[in-house]
Amino acid sequence: MDLSYGAQYEEFRGEVRAFLDANWSVDRTGDRDYVAAFRTKAVEAGLLYRTVPVEFGGAGQEPDAMRAQVVREEFGRAKAPRELGGIGIALAVPTLLRWGTSEQKQRFVPPTMAGRLRWCQGYSEPEAGSDLESLRTTAVVDGEDWVINGQKVWTSEAVGSHWMLLLARTEPAAPRRAGLSYLLLDMNQPGVEVRPLRQITGSSEFSEVFLTGARTPVNLLVGERGQGWTVSRTTLAAERTTLAAPETSAQLFASLVKLARRCEAQGGRGLSDAGVRSELMKLHGWIEAQRCSAMIQASRDTGDTPDILQLLNKLVHTEVATRVSRIALEILGPAGFLDPRLSPRPGDERWLNQFFGSLGVAIAGGTSNIQRNIIAERGLDLPRDEAGATV
Amino acid sequence: MNFDLSPEQYLLEETVRTYLLKEYPAARNLAIAEAAGTDTGWDTDAWRGLAGLGVGGILVPEQYGGLGLGLLDVAVAAQGAGYGAAAGPWIAHWLATAAIVRGGSEAQRARWLPGLADGSLRASLVWDERGTPVLGGRSADVLILRRGDSLALVTAEGVTAEALPGIDYTRPIDSVTLTGTPEPLPGGDTMLVGWVRAAGHTLVAADSFGGSQRVLDATVAYVKVRHQFGRPIGAFQAVKHQVADLAFVVEPCRGLYWYAAYALDEALPDAPRAAARAKAHIGDAYVHAVRSAIELHGGIGYTWECDLHVYLKRALLNREYLGDPETLRQEIADAEFGAPSGGRP
Numbered sequence: 197m198d199l200s201y202g203a204q205y206e207e208f209r210g211e212v213r214a215f216l217d218a219n220w221s222v223d224r225t226g227d228r229d230y231v232a233a234f235r236t237k238a239v240e241a242g243l244l245y246r247t248v249p250v251e252f253g254g255a256g257q258e259p260d261a262m263r264a265q266v267v268r269e270e271f272g273r274a275k276a277p278r279e280l281g282g283i284g285i286a287l288a289v290p291t292l293l294r295w296g297t298s299e300q301k302q303r304f305v306p307p308t309m310a311g312r313l314r315w316c317q318g319y320s321e322p323e324a325g326s327d328l329e330s331l332r333t334t335a336v337v338d339g340e341d342w343v344i345n346g347q348k349v350w351t352s353e354a355v356g357s358h359w360m361l362l363l364a365r366t367e368p369a370a371p372r373r374a375g376l377s378y379l380l381l382d383m384n385q386p387g388v389e390v391r392p393l394r395q396i397t398g399s400s401e402f403s404e405v406f407l408t409g410a411r412t413p414v415n416l417l418v419g420e421r422g423q424g425w426t427v428s429r430t431t432l433a434a435e436r437t438t439l440a441a442p443e444t445s446a447q448l449f450a451s452l453v454k455l456a457r458r459c460e461a462q463g464g465r466g467l468s469d470a471g472v473r474s475e476l477m478k479l480h481g482w483i484e485a486q487r488c489s490a491m492i493q494a495s496r497d498t499g500d501t502p503d504i505l506q507l508l509n510k511l512v513h514t515e516v517a518t519r520v521s522r523i524a525l526e527i528l529g530p531a532g533f534l535d536p537r538l539s540p541r542p543g544d545e546r547w548l549n550q551f552f553g554s555l556g557v558a559i560a561g562g563t564s565n566i567q568r569n570i571i572a573e574r575g576l577d578l579p580r581d582e583a584g585a586t587v
Numbered sequence: 588m589n590f591d592l593s594p595e596q597y598l599l600e601e602t603v604r605t606y607l608l609k610e611y612p613a614a615r616n617l618a619i620a621e622a623a624g625t626d627t628g629w630d631t632d633a634w635r636g637l638a639g640l641g642v643g644g645i646l647v648p649e650q651y652g653g654l655g656l657g658l659l660d661v662a663v664a665a666q667g668a669g670y671g672a673a674a675g676p677w678i679a680h681w682l683a684t685a686a687i688v689r690g691g692s693e694a695q696r697a698r699w700l701p702g703l704a705d706g707s708l709r710a711s712l713v714w715d716e717r718g719t720p721v722l723g724g725r726s727a728d729v730l731i732l733r734r735g736d737s738l739a740l741v742t743a744e745g746v747t748a749e750a751l752p753g754i755d756y757t758r759p760i761d762s763v764t765l766t767g768t769p770e771p772l773p774g775g776d777t778m779l780v781g782w783v784r785a786a787g788h789t790l791v792a793a794d795s796f797g798g799s800q801r802v803l804d805a806t807v808a809y810v811k812v813r814h815q816f817g818r819p820i821g822a823f824q825a826v827k828h829q830v831a832d833l834a835f836v837v838e839p840c841r842g843l844y845w846y847a848a849y850a851l852d853e854a855l856p857d858a859p860r861a862a863a864r865a866k867a868h869i870g871d872a873y874v875h876a877v878r879s880a881i882e883l884h885g886g887i888g889y890t891w892e893c894d895l896h897v898y899l900k901r902a903l904l905n906r907e908y909l910g911d912p913e914t915l916r917q918e919i920a921d922a923e924f925g926a927p928s929g930g931r932p
Contacts, residue, residue: 197589197590197591197592197593197659197845197849198588198589199588199589199590199849199853200588201588202588205588262588265588453924460928467924467927467928468927468928469927470917470927473916473917473920473924473927474913474916474917474920476920477864477867477916477917477919477920478868478916480864480919480923481843481864481867481868482868484843484846484861484864484868485839485840485842485843485868486839487842488590488839488841488842488843488845488846489838489839489842491588491590491842492590492591492841492842492845494588494590495588495589495590495591496591504834504838505838505839508834508835508838508839511835512835512839515835565828567831568827568828568831568832569824569827569828569831571831571834571835572821572827572828572830572831572834573827575831575834576807576830576831576834577807577811578807578810578811578819578821578822578827578830579811579818579819579821579822580822581822581824581827
C-alpha cells in the first residue's frame with residue numbers, strides 16, 4: 197500500500213501545473229472563445245480526451261488512470277475547464293470508437309468532440325424500463341433505409357439533440373436481446389416527434405420521443421444486426437472514472453457544511469446541533485468508504501468482470517445523495533418550502549433541487565432494486581430471477 | 588499509487604482465517620461460549636495456536652523475535668481473527684505490545700517483547716475510558732495502564748483482577764485494581780496515548796469488518812441451500828435484496844480500516860480521525876450485519892446452536908470498546924468543525 201504518486205507522476209503534475217500557469221486564467225471563465233481555445237491547447241498537450249485518437253480530436257495517449265487523476269486534481273484546483281459532458285462525449289464517442297465503421301467515426305466523432313453535435317440515448321420505452329431487453333420499437337429495411345416505428349421515453353437531452361443512439365428490434369424471430377440492433381438516427385426529420393416531460397422539479401430534462409416511419413440509412417447500423425445489446429453496453433473504458441464520484445461527494449459535503457453554518461447563523465438548526473453533527477459524520481463515513489473503495493478499484497485490474505465493489509458503486513452513490521438530501525432538509529428550515537424555480541433570487545432553497553435530484557439518482561441508470569438483483573446474482577451468485585431480468 | 592494489500596498481507600489474513608475455521612469450527616466456539624465465566628474463562632489452546640502463527644509479534648522488531656511489520660499487518664491479522672471469532676484478548680495484547688515497542692525503555696523492551704512476540708507471555712491494556720473493560724486482565728503477565736496523558740507498565744503481581752460477566756464469551760473481560768507500583772513507560776506521552784487509542788480503533792474496526800464478512804458469507808451460503816416453496820430462499824427477490832443490502836453495508840467498509848492503519852503507519856495528520864471514523868462506521872455496520880444475518884437465517888438463527896450469536900456478541904463489545912460510535916462521531920465533528928458553539932449540554 198502506497199498512496200504517494202511517485203516521482204514519475206509528481207513530475208507529470210509539475211508539467212500540468214506549468215501548462216495551467218501558462219495557459220489558464222480563471223478570470224476568463226466566462227469567455228467562450230478563450231475557454232474553447234484553452235481546451236484545444238489542453239488536448240494538444242495530451243491532458244484532455246487523453247485516450248481518444250488524435251485523428252478524431254483527442255490526445256492519443258495510452259490509458260493511464262494515474263495521469264488522468266493528476267489532470268483531474270490539478271484542473272480542479274485551478275478551476276480550469278475539463279472535458280465537455282453530455283451523452284455525446286460520454287457515450288456516443290466511446291461507442292463509435294469501439295464499434296463504428298471508419299466512415300461513421302470520421303463523420304461523427306470529430307464534430308461531437310468539438311461540441312457541435314449533440315446526442316440523446318434512445319433506449320428505454322414505456323413498456324421496457326428495467327426490462328430493457330423486451331423493447332418493442334422496430335426497425336425494418338426498406339431499400340437503402342431502415343424504417344423505424346415505436347416510442348422512447350425518459351430520453352435525456354432529447355430537446356436540442358441532433359442525433360439519437362437508438363436501440364431497436366430488427367430481428368423479430370430472435371429472442372429478447374438477440375433481436376436488437378444499434379442505429380444512429382437523425383432527430384431532425386418528420387418521423388421524429390419530441391415531447392418534453394415535466395419533472396418533479398418543474399423543469400424538463402427528459403422527453404418522450406415518438407418514432408413514426410422515421411428513417412436512417414442502412415450504413416448507420418453500428419456493429420452487426422442483432423448485436424445491439426452488446427454495443428449498448430459499451431462504457432467509458434480505458435481510464436476509469438471511478439475516482440471522480442467520491443470527489444463530487446466531497447464537494448457536496450463541503451457545500452453541505454457551509455449550508456449548516458449559514459442556517460445556524462440565520463437562527464436555524466446547524467453545525468452546533470449534536471444531531472446534525474452526528475448525521476454529517478455518518479454521511480462522512482459513507483463518503484470516506486466510497487473514496488477508499490474507489491482507490492481500491494483504481495488499484496486493481498478486474499478486466500471485464502466487475503467485482504463486488506464495482507457492482508456496489510451505484511448503491512453507495514445513491515446512499516450518499518440520499519443522506520445529503522435528508523440532512524439538507526433537516527437544516528433548511530423555512531427555505532425548505534420555497535420553490536427554487538419560482539424565486540426571483542433563489543437562496544438556500546436551491547438545495548431542494550439536490551433533494552429532488554437524489555430521487556433521480558436512485559432511479560436513473562438502473563433503479564436501486566435492479567442494482568440489488570445484479571449485486572445478488574452477479575456479485576454473490578444467488579439463484580437467477582426466473583424472469584431473467586438481469587444481465 | 589496503490590491502495591491494496593500486498594500478497595503477503597492477503598496471505599496473513601488468509602492464514603489466520605483458515606487456521607481458525609479449521610481448528611475452531613462453530614461447535615468449538617460454542618463450547619468456549621459454554622465455558623465462559625469459568626476459570627480463566629477462555630481457551631488457552633486457541634491462544635497458543637494463533638501465537639504459533641507468529642501473530643503476537645507482528646509489530647515487534649526482529650531483534651526481539653518479532654516480524655517488524657506495521658499496524659496495517661496487525662490489522663489484516665485482526666480481520667482474520669474477527670472472521671474466525673478468535674478466542675482470547677488479542678486486541679489488548681497487540682495494543683499493549685505496541686505501547687512497549689514504541690514507548691518502552693530498552694530494559695522493558697528486552698524483558699517483555701520476546702515473550703509477547705512468541706505468545707508465551709500475554710499483555711493487556713487498562714484504559715480509563717467509558718465502555719472499555721480490561722480484555723483478559725486475569726491472564727495477563729504484563730499490563731499497560733493509561734493514566735491521563737501518560738502510560739505506565741505494571742506486572743501481574745501489581746494488580747488484582749476480577750471477572751466481569753461479559754456478553755462476549757470469546758473475549759473475557761475483567762475489572763482491574765492496581766495494588767502495586769507501576770513503572771513509567773518512558774515514551775508513554777500524550778502522543779503515544781493518542782496513537783494507542785487510534786491503533787485500537789483501527790484493530791477493532793478490522794475485527795468488526797472480518798466478523799461482518801463472516802456473517803455475510805454464512806448468510807449467502809445459507810440462502811442458497813435452504814429451500815421453501817420448492818426453491819432456495821435466495822431465489823426470492825425479497826430475500827435476495829436483503830442479502831444485497833447486507834453486502835452493501837459490509838463490503839465498502841474495508842478501505843476505511845485499511846486507510847486508518849496506513850495513515851497511522853505513515854504518521855499522516857488525519858490518522859486519528861480516520862481511525863475513529865472507521866471504528867464508528869464499521870462498528871455500526873457489524874451490529875446491523877449480524878442482526879440482518881440472523882433474521883435471514885430464520886428460527887435457526889435465533890438458536891444457541893447457530894454460532895451467529897457469537898458474532899452478535901463480539902459486535903456488542905467491539906461497539907463500546909474505546910468509544911461507542913456516537914461518542915466517536917461527536918469527537919470527529921469537534922476535530923473537523925470545532926466544538927459546538929454554546930458548548931455541549
